Amino acid sequence: MGLKIYFLSCIGLILFPIACKCKVYYSERLPFDLRCSNYLSKELKHEINSYRDIVQHIMEQMQSAPLKDVLYDEYTKFIDKFGARPSGSKVLEESIDYMVNLTIKYGTDTEEVIEVKTEELEVPHWVRGEESVKMIRPRLKNIAVIGLGSSVPTPKEGIEAELIVVRSFHDLEQLPKNDVKGKIVLFDREYTDYEENVKYRIRGASKAARKGAVATLIKSITPFSLYTTHTGEQDYKKSVVNIPAGAITIEDSLLLRRLFDRGEKVILKIGMQSTYDTKISRNTIIDLKGVLYPEKKVIVSGHIDSVDVGEGAMDDGGGMFISWFVPVGLKLLRLVSKRTVRSILWTAEEPGLIGAAAYLKRHIQELDNITFIMESDEGTFNPRGLDVAGSNGARCMIAQILKLFRPIDTLTENDEPGSDITLFTRKGVPGASLLNDNERYFWYHHSRADTLSVQNKDDVVKCAAFWAAVSYVISDLSVDIPRD
Ligand SMILES: [Zn+2]
Incomplete structure (x- = not known):
């Protein structure tokens, strides 16, 4: 097509x-x-x-x-x-x-x-540390979060900022930069299919960073949830600031959207730790x-x-x-x-x-x-x-x-x-x-x-x-x- x-x-x-x-x-x-x-x-x-x-x-x-x-x-x-x-x-x-x-x-x-052998190569080694999201305002609530693969950590003391909720990249693009600057962006996209939704996991952090956001969350990519969080790799664009990126449950994403849509000022505190280096791993090859x-x-x-x-x-x-x-x-x-x-x-x-x-x-x-x-x-x-x-x-x-x-x-x-x-x-x-x-x-x-x-x-x-x-x-x- x-x-x-x-x-x-x-x-x-x-x-x-x-x-x-x-x-x-x-x-x-x-x-x-x-x-x-x-x-x-x-x-x-x-x-x-x-x-x-x-x-x-x-x-x-x-x-x-x-x-x-x-x-x-x-x-x-x-x-x-x-x-x-x-x-x-x-x-x-x-x-x-x-x-x-x-x-x-x-x-x-x-x-x-059968012959078996392995071939070495260098691979990424990203390790998740402690992760937490707390809603500070309008009420106190712990929000389950899972960092996305390759996400940078927050500062040790975390990031406390106002939340802005968008449903699409298009919505984000329409917003004046000042509305996004210094805020946490939540992409609350309706699940249609994996291919469409995964763009938000991969590119969300870079798109939001370009508008001045300090961290991003996505709604977990799944059509069904029993309060589960879903991770996966994300990719930082070169030339933009790398900001922390995580996924929250469908349930919490919808809650935050409702609060935001009612005009409530929502403040979150995000703490996400991680480390990154590279290691040697191997493909395994088995021949009959x-x-x-x-x-x-x-x-x-x-x-x-x-x-x-x-x-x-x-x-x-x-x-x-x-x-x-x-x-x-x-x-x-x-x-x-x-x-x-x-x-x-x-x-x-x-x-x-x-x-x-x-x-x-x-x-x-x-x-x-x-x-x-x-x-x-x-x-x-x-x-x-x-x-x-x-x-x-x-x-x-x-x-x-x-x-x-x-x-x-x-x-x-x-x-x-x-x-x-x-x-x-x-x-x-x-x-x-x-x-x-x-x-x-x-x-x-x-x-x-x-x-x-x-x-x-x-x-x-x-x-x-x-x-x-x-x-x-x-x-x-x-x-x-x-x-x-
Ligand atoms: Zn797989």
């Missing part, structure tokens, strides 16, 4: 303007089917259909004992052992070591050997080597880091674990394909796709050998299909493959699916993100409520089975997913 927006996926931070997401449901669109007659030969359709039995085998085996229990037990043990795994933390590095050892445990006991074209790769991925609150069970423990289980599960089923199946556990996705960017830079010469790249970072609820980027030929081929998985056969088209893998699809690598029944994803996203209680064993296991079987078919076909 040509509209330039800032989109935050996971879904972590993408710091560049990208095209608007345009989704089309394959099943609702006959012309797409007609279009595919130009791309799919009879022979290719026949070859794809010949995978029906193996797909059924993988789907059944992965959703039965012992594999389903191996996957889910290891997943829950991992989340319970480590909890949140923020970028730059010691616990993140320990969790990476743990996944390397777990891969060795399951990956090297037969002749089909292909027997015919080992240099060619089908990549499946999720991120191992999480925000610092909650347990990172949903975002992205689920996606990371089902991706880990693709080469491991296929190996346990003794299924080795023509191309290499590579699982990548990205590090430092949350502070801005840092791990994926480092991988891209390091492996830039190998892009032609990535047959397909997949990512699960939008939930592992009941799987529905794939959100696909690539040429018409690529989309048609994936649509044909998805027919093997009915009813998990929805194909949506999207030039920017997922978060980490958008760095690759922008370079012309065909790829897909996991579609699933994730309507409740943002209820829990980046909050203390992202725990194992959100997850359902049967759904996670079904996602893992689908993920492995799709990877197997694509990595074993006689032809690559077309780029043109």
